[in-house]
Amino acid sequence: MPLAFATADTAAIPVHVLQADQAPGFIxxxxDPAQAWAGHQGFTGALGQVLILPDAQGGIAQVLVGYGTAQARARGRFHLGAVARQLPKGVYRIASGLTGLDLEEAALAWVLAGYQFVRYRKPAEPIAGLVAPDGIDAARVQIIAQAEALTRDLINTPASDMGPQELETAARALADAHGAAITVTTGDDLIAGFPLIHAVGRASPRAPRLIDMRWGDTGPTLTLVGKGVCFDTGGLNIKPGASMGLMKKDMGGAATVLGLAQMIMALGIRLRLRVLIPAVENSIAGNAFRPQDILTSRKGLTVEINNTDAEGRLVLADALALADEETPDLVISMATLTGAARVAVGPDLSPFFTDSDDHAAAITSAARQVADPVWRMPFHDPYEALIEPGIADLDNAPGGGMAGSITAALFLRRFVQSPYVHFDIYGWQPSAAPSRPKGGVGMGARALLAALPSLLKL
Incomplete structure (x- = not known):
């Protein structure tokens, strides 16, 4: 069932959201009986506290929710998502305590709390419903939630059911739903135009492909490029088992750009959108690409392969070169690219790279507004020498073990002359948090959506 607000109901149960310093006055x-009940229950307005006040018939008269202090709230986000899961079945409305962006975040949190990945099991009971609060764009919130659900579903689906063909099918379904055009280059047809994509994917019995979707005919041009490595064994530089366990999520960049594309198209944003997804499985076979092979990219730059497990930047390179040939107003790539990014900022932040201070400011500001945290990383030019092996133009996996996220980003930048932003995301929630169950998760997409007016002068 799509994530959505409950149907408006005049009998919806009121929810009052109280900061710690507001709770005593409200109580x-x-x-008198309600005051006594609140006292017996120890309600202080601490973050996450929930107090149900009964009516004379034993039903629920109203709900008090603790919103704590600003310091407590800063240690997390989507706090009302946890509340939604604690309440008895019914329909509720936020009656007081939140306005503006806080109210919008709370509404999105509540709707997202209803997400379940149910492809392989029966769904649990739905959470309590929420009537769309006055003062927010309810349709926009629902579109964002449903796009996030698409991203999560794609990442959560195991590689047995989400290979390059299945990823193409998902892209085609999205294109059909919004009247977008789509073309796909598959298998050996990639050799001439997309040699790096072909090299990475050729060892799998599931053919590699380049998915190319277009939507919109007016406005600025935006090209989204998403890494679609549907499973990554590491190739001949095979990953240890512990590192391979989560590799169904290595197409998280593709899943995230498809979610962002769904937001853009469903909202009818006036721009010309292109989505490019190199979809491959990095497998092991006799025809797999090898360490110290030298490959020639679509752009003509040669690449020495020093680790076949650094394949994401290879498939992205050909897609970025194609994107750049049209000189769009902005190119954005999203990829689960490096473990170095996780070491640097952990699983909750989306690190991004750009040479534009204006773009960085717009993304950072938007991220704060929509509770989608990001962190700018540097395209540090002095490290360019690290990706130049001498025998070829570029090295896909420079040694030394330092600045891995930065050197990967610098590698990608070599294939783009247009304004460019690169996100090195994780795409996975390692443990359950409000509105984010353990599993696949979108990162950076809501921040980018909010930043588009500034990024593209819409």
Whole structure:
């Protein structure tokens, strides 16, 4: 069932969201029995506290929710998502305590709390419903939630059911739903135009492909490029088992750009959108590409392969070169690219790279507004020498073990002359958090959506 607000109901149960310093005054204004009940329950307005106040018939009269202090709230986000899962079945409305962006975040949190990945099991009981609060764009919130659900579903699906063909099918379904055009180059047809994509994917019995979707005919041009490595064994530089365990999520960049594309198209944003997804499985076979092979990219740059497990930047390179040939107003790549990015900022932040201070400011500001945290990383030019092996133009896996996320980003930048932003995301929630169950998760997409007016002068 699509994530959505509950149907408006005049009998919806009111929810009052109270900061810690507001709780005593609110409780003091309640009838004596309710005051006594709040006292017995120890309700102080601490973050995450939930107090259900009964009516005379034993039903629910209203709900008090603790919103704590600003310091407590800063240690997390989507706090009302946790509340939604604690309440008895019914329909609720946020009656007081939140306005503006806080109210919008709370509404999105509540809707996202209803997400379940149910492809392989029966769904659990749905959470309590929420009537769309006054003062927010309810349709926009629902579109964002449903696009996030698409991203999560794609990442959560195991590689047995989400290979390059299945990823293409998902892209085609999205294109059909929004009247977008789509073309796909598959298998040996990649050799001439997309040699790096072909080299990475050729060892799998599931043919590699380059998915190319277009939508919109007016406005600025935006090209999204998403890494679609549907499973990554590491190739001949095979990963240890512990590192291979989560590699179904290595197409998280593709899943995230498809989610962002769904937001853009469903909202009818006036721009010309292109989505490029190199979809491959990095497998092991006699025809797999090898360490110290030298490959020639679509752009003509040669690449020495020093680790076949650094394949994501290879498939992205050909897609970025194609994107750049049209000189779009902005190119954005999203990829689960490096473990170095996880070491640097952990699983909750989306690190991004750009040479434009204006773009960085717009993305950072938007991220704060929509509770989608990001962190700018540097395209540090002095490290360019690290990706130049001498025998070829570029090295796909420079040694030394330092600055891995930066050197990967610098590698990608060699294939783009247009304005460019690169996200090195994780795409996975390692443990359950409010509105984010353990599993696949979108990162950076909501921040980019909010930043588009500034990024593209819409």
């Amino acid at each position: 003091a204004a309640l009838p």
